[in-house]
Amino acid sequence: MAEERKWGMVVDIDRCTGCQACVIACQTENNILMSSEDIVQQKRAMVWIRIERYWEGEYPNIKARFIPVLCQHCENAPCEPVCPVYATYHNNEGLNVQVYNRCVGTRYCANNCPYHARVFNYWERHTAAPHMQVYPADARAAEPMNEYLNPDVTVRTKGLMEKCTFCLQRIRRVSRQATVEGRAIADGEVQPACVQSCPTGALVFGDLRDARSQVSKLAGDQRAYHLLEDLGTRPAVTYLKKVDPNARATSPSH
Amino acid sequence: MQERRVLNEAQINQGLLGFVLKTPGWFWVAALVLATVVAGMLTSIVVMIVFGLGPTGLNRPVFWGFMIVNFVFWVGISHAGVMISSILRLCQAEWRRPVTRAAEVLTVFSLATAASFPLIHMGRMWRFYWVFPFDFDRMIWPNVRSPLIWDPSAIFTYLTGASLFVYMALLPDLGILRDRTTGWRHTFYSILSLGWRGNPRQFKLQFLLGVLLSGLILPVFVSVHSIVSWDFAVSLVPAWHATVFAPYFVIGAVHSGVSAVVTMMAILRWAFKWEDFIRPEHFDALGRLLIAVATTWLYFFMLDVWFGIFGGESRELSVMEQRIFEWPWGLMFLIILTLGYIVPVSAWLFRAVRRNIGLMFVLSILVNVSMWMERLWLIVPGLQNKERLPFNWNLYIPSALEIMLVIGSFTLVMLGLLIFSKLFPLIPVWEQKEGQLLREEIQIGRRRVPAIIRE
Numbered sequence: 008m009a010e011e012r013k014w015g016m017v018v019d020i021d022r023c024t025g026c027q028a029c030v031i032a033c034q035t036e037n038n039i040l041m042s043s044e045d046i047v048q049q050k051r052a053m054v055w056i057r058i059e060r061y062w063e064g065e066y067p068n069i070k071a072r073f074i075p076v077l078c079q080h081c082e083n084a085p086c087e088p089v090c091p092v093y094a095t096y097h098n099n100e101g102l103n104v105q106v107y108n109r110c111v112g113t114r115y116c117a118n119n120c121p122y123h124a125r126v127f128n129y130w131e132r133h134t135a136a137p138h139m140q141v142y143p144a145d146a147r148a149a150e151p152m153n154e155y156l157n158p159d160v161t162v163r164t165k166g167l168m169e170k171c172t173f174c175l176q177r178i179r180r181v182s183r184q185a186t187v188e189g190r191a192i193a194d195g196e197v198q199p200a201c202v203q204s205c206p207t208g209a210l211v212f213g214d215l216r217d218a219r220s221q222v223s224k225l226a227g228d229q230r231a232y233h234l235l236e237d238l239g240t241r242p243a244v245t246y247l248k249k250v251d252p253n254a255r256a257t258s259p260s261h
Numbered sequence: 262m263q264e265r266r267v268l269n270e271a272q273i274n275q276g277l278l279g280f281v282l283k284t285p286g287w288f289w290v291a292a293l294v295l296a297t298v299v300a301g302m303l304t305s306i307v308v309m310i311v312f313g314l315g316p317t318g319l320n321r322p323v324f325w326g327f328m329i330v331n332f333v334f335w336v337g338i339s340h341a342g343v344m345i346s347s348i349l350r351l352c353q354a355e356w357r358r359p360v361t362r363a364a365e366v367l368t369v370f371s372l373a374t375a376a377s378f379p380l381i382h383m384g385r386m387w388r389f390y391w392v393f394p395f396d397f398d399r400m401i402w403p404n405v406r407s408p409l410i411w412d413p414s415a416i417f418t419y420l421t422g423a424s425l426f427v428y429m430a431l432l433p434d435l436g437i438l439r440d441r442t443t444g445w446r447h448t449f450y451s452i453l454s455l456g457w458r459g460n461p462r463q464f465k466l467q468f469l470l471g472v473l474l475s476g477l478i479l480p481v482f483v484s485v486h487s488i489v490s491w492d493f494a495v496s497l498v499p500a501w502h503a504t505v506f507a508p509y510f511v512i513g514a515v516h517s518g519v520s521a522v523v524t525m526m527a528i529l530r531w532a533f534k535w536e537d538f539i540r541p542e543h544f545d546a547l548g549r550l551l552i553a554v555a556t557t558w559l560y561f562f563m564l565d566v567w568f569g570i571f572g573g574e575s576r577e578l579s580v581m582e583q584r585i586f587e588w589p590w591g592l593m594f595l596i597i598l599t600l601g602y603i604v605p606v607s608a609w610l611f612r613a614v615r616r617n618i619g620l621m622f623v624l625s626i627l628v629n630v631s632m633w634m635e636r637l638w639l640i641v642p643g644l645q646n647k648e649r650l651p652f653n654w655n656l657y658i659p660s661a662l663e664i665m666l667v668i669g670s671f672t673l674v675m676l677g678l679l680i681f682s683k684l685f686p687l688i689p690v691w692e693q694k695e696g697q698l699l700r701e702e703i704q705i706g707r708r709r710v711p712a713i714i715r716e
Contacts, residue, residue, distance in 0.1 A: 049315075049320060050321050050322075051315075052321070059652035085497045089406075089408065089409070089495065090407055091407040091410045092391045092401070092403060093401060093404045110385070111385045112314075112383045113379075115408075115492075117324045118324050118325060118496060118498055118644060119496045119497050121497055121649055121650075122650065123322055123646060127314070127324065129317075129319070130313050165314075166385040167384060167385070234650075
């Protein structure tokens with residue numbers, strides 16, 4: 008089946024302020040388990056997009072650098088061939104999709120993902136431990152939390168792997184609408200939650216097959232690079248970063 | 262060759278079948294203690310089914326931990342049986358006789374225990390059967406590119422082969438037991454013995470089957486741990502994707518497996534008072550075998566480190582640095598080298614040590630401690646993700662539940678062996694008698710010599 012579209016994203020690191028709005032927007036849109044303090048301390052925080060923060064330079068000339076990292080939807084994805092049950096595969100729109108029903112939780116995909124984009128449901132959503140009942144995700148919960156789930160997205164159970172879907176539900180909604188109206192999807196019509204919420208416009212989403220789309224133009228920018236490019240995963244997410252001529256090359260000390 | 266006592270058939274029967282036919286009091290105590298620990302392990306599994314994998318110590322970068330380490334370890338132990346039985350059978354090494362069955366049974370139980378670990382480590386372990394191509398209605402086949410499909414195939418093939426091997430060698434003994442028991446036991450052994458009469462034709466067929474199975478199981482033996490190693494070697498994780506992993510894992514498996522056989526033989530000798538059957542000469546022979554195996558293992562162990570350095574890839578180097586110089590991996594590296602090679606091999610060089618059963622027992626346990634650690638040392642540091650996106654760098658600290666599972670796996674294997682030894686003789690009675698016959702005299706050229714010269 009010929010690929011009509013190839014969804015992709017551009018992350019302009021020069022614009023990122025590390026405000027974490029994308030993280031929150033993503034959690035709400037995708038019914039991601041809200042990680043309590045305990046869960047974060049167990050290093051099992053459920054995030055589909057995270058802001059990685061690195062410090063550059065020595066004190067007083069210190070700079071915080073932010074990189075939003077999400078599933079890179081690699082064309083040559085390391086997570087796909089290792090799944091024994093085909094719970095993760097590439098669809099014909101260039102998306103690396105996760106089929107929750109098929110997932111049995113071997114966690115091999117997460118080991119093999121160099122970007123650590125995959126998160127595992129170590130706990131059941133609200134039955135596991137008392138601290139999980141802070142955010143009960145069912146209709147019996149108290150107001151206003153009884154309406155906190157997005158009806159377009161499934162709720163994942165314990166023992167499942169999950170990851171960024173590029174807000175597949177939004178892509179589907181727009182493409183259905185376009186089909187009904189008998190037109191093509193306009194550039195910028197599909198906006199994943201993170202893109203929509205980014206106050207500085209650091210995130211741009213669109214069709215990489217369409218040469219006139221904003222995302223294609225930005226992906227050809229001379230600041231463009233990919234994360235861990237040497238691994239040959241061919242990610243669909245492009246990062247933009249101007250090389251700082253004043254930045255001192257420091258070797259990481261072990 | 263004169264250190265053995267010549268036993269008549271009645272004495273052999275008495276010695277080897279005594280435990281099967283009469284139950285000493287300690288059997289119940291041992292079984293109860295082991296069963297209690299196994300119950301603890303089962304409870305942990307139930308906890309994992311009910312609460313998910315939350316109670317383990319696994320976290321985001323380190324998705325595989327003690328359970329996978331334990332899986333690799335037990336698959337390693339399971340290599341003992343075929344190594345001893347089939348290779349030594351094909352080589353006609355006579356000293357194998359008292360050792361074979363115990364080693365084969367150890368193979369079966371350790372392999373079954375090993376096979377359970379990848380299953381219980383899954384997030385939804387009740388769906389383990391999805392790795393088999395069974396569901397024709399769904400039209401979803403397992404992904405044959407995944408090593409996690411190769412793995413169960415290899416392990417179940419090996420488990421089937423090893424079980425057949427045990428059963429094949431058990432047939433004549435089942436016949437003996439059938440003739441010496443009454444009541445439900447008689448029925449039990451009658452059914453299992455498949456009408457064994459002990460006539461020459463049956464013995465000939467059984468011998469042929471033994472040779473055939475030995476030959477057929479050898480490729481499986483090599484492939485099983487190679488495939489287990491590909492679980493790691495196929496991945497992108499730094500320090501995992503080494504091409505040397507397959508032979509390295511196989512030889513590591515033989516190292517730990519043969520050591521486990523030494524441990525088990527010492528225990529059997531003490532528990533069942535089998536001084537007449539398991540003699541110092543057997544420990545001597547295994548000790549000599551272990552020197553060769555351990556040295557090959559060391560070669561691959563160093564080769565793995567060398568490949569990491571030789572590639573010059575920064576991530577690989579970083580993991581190697583972590584493994585060799587950083588706490589706690591650096592200490593483990595030293596322990597692995599010392600307990601896995603330097604101490605035991607330098608001791609095994611002395612005949613007096615090889616014939617000292619207490620020392621052999623201790624040394625073989627040291628080897629397995631270091632081999633367990635080696636698997637941990639191989640698997641976890643690469644996963645901690647210090648070198649790629651170090652924001653996600655994290656350590657792995659196993660939880661009490663995982664430690665319980667590891668302890669439980671050891672007791673599970675022991676319980677299995679104990680129950681097996683209650684039902685069937687752990688030293689083949691017929692092989693012992695055959696050895697006794699062969700030992701007497703054979704014709705080589707114009708001379709008549711003890712047949713055991715084949716040793």
